[in-house]
Amino acid sequence: MRNPKWFAPLIVSVLLAATLLPVAFTGYFSIKDGETEFASQNYASAADSFSRAARFFPWRNDLWERAGIAASAGGDALRAIAFLKHVPQLSEQGWLSLAFSFYSNGDTPSALEAYQQGLQFYDSPSLYAGLAFIYRQQKDWNSERDALMNQIRLGTNSGDVYAHYRLGLLLTFTENGQALSELMTTSSLNPEFDPAVQTMRSALNISAAQTDPSQQFVTIGRALGLVQEWDLSMEAFEKAIEFNAENAEAWAWLGEAKQQIGQDGGAELDQAVTLDHTSATIRALRGLYWNRQGKYAQMLAEYLLAAESESANPAWQAEIGNAYFKLGDLASALNAYQLAVDLAPNDVTYWRLLAVFCGDNNVHTEDVGLPAAQKAVELAPDDPLALDALGWLYLSSGRLANAEQVLLDIVERFPYHFPAHIHLAMTYLAQDNRTAAFAELTYVRDADMNGPEGAFAIQLLEKYFP
Secondary structure (H helix, E strand, C coil): CCCCCCHHHHHHHHHHHHHHHHHHHHHHHHHHHHHHHHHCCCHHHHHHHHHHHHHHCCCCHHHHHHHHHHHHHCCCHHHHHHHHCCCCCCCHHHHHHHHHHHHHCCCHHHHHHHHHHHHHHCCCHHHHHHHHHHHHHCCCHHHHHHHHHHHHHHCCCCCCHHHHHHHHHHHCCCCHHHHHHHHHHHHHHCHHHHHHHHHHHHHHHHHHHCCCHHHHHHHHHHHHHHCCCHHHHHHHHHHHHHHCCCCHHHHHHHHHHHHHCCCCCHHHHHHHHHHCCCCHHHHHHHHHHHHHHCCHHHHHHHHHHHHHHCCCCHHHHHHHHHHHHHCCCHHHHHHHHHHHHHHCCCCHHHHHHHHHHHHHHCCCHHHHHHHHHHHHHHHCCCCHHHHHHHHHHHHHCCCHHHHHHHHHHHHHHCCCCHHHHHHHHHHHHHCCCHHHHHHHHHHHHHHCCCCHHHHHHHHHHHHHCC
């Protein structure tokens, strides 16, 4: 009987091939499918394909990583974390995906640890950017500053524009000269940052001329508030108080900063008044506090005291008018707005506020409101706010053709000035042109979905087009 020695191993090889080749082909096809799906941004399917391939080829750690990266890109944080934890040594992208997935799942400490661990293996600007983001959430400004410096060090020639901007803001606390350099770099890279950069530049120049370090930080803090960086602004005011606990203005602005980030701020404002009860600025900030609290009598009292201290400041008269309006005293409100324009006859702001008050409340639209709107446009013929006030006063006074002409000009020149679209829609409704009114309202609804004008457009659509 023939029984060669090679026959048995051959049988085993054939059986193994018959068993393993289909498995291998299935695994390779899964990899190919995963690559195609990932390229098509079908991330969930790509994660399924890569993880399936990883089970066929358990020694291929890269497949678990690719599955995790795909799951992370698809927003499935839990699967991403599970897949990536299979991998003993992640790539740079793997660490980024793991950190992002931890953060998306609400586990900020693990996200921070993932960024830090990744940086032990990769000197990566992207990992430093993620690290800076986490430190920013934790309000660890010094660590954020260091991370941003490393991100910029490793970036391209243009770098990350926001990284330069953010670093410039953080350096205002310690290195004014370097802060200005970073901010100017930001402006040169992206002109959209220029208004904020110029605000900070002016504040840095003013603070450099001040000898009192406490007041220097008040100046910086106010500028940070103007560019809507209220967390940093609060830090600046706290530093001002560290230098001089008797700085009443610093206490008042600290109260304002706390309100801006959702805290109360009342205790700080009370402390400010205790230290200086005659300051118009402090009284005005307390007036703003009472306004937010809905306590308009207290608001009025504060602005009256501010006006008493600075009788030539039209801003206080305008706020007095606003307080009287909220208390329902329209006659006193009108008088206050008129006093404001008397104090600043060449300032378009106060003429516009007077006009809008008359139009909104249908008081003295002919003899006060319309002339005020016309004066505002005379002072600022290209100001959409002034032009809109004129259109609104034409509408309020029944001059529909004039209103339509002015408002059409605004929406053509300033298409994102949504109040003008609202007023134009109201003009069309008054003319019984429902089709045109509907078009204007739906435009505002869609273009300002999360804004106040968008919400008002929805109200008008529900009212007139149920």
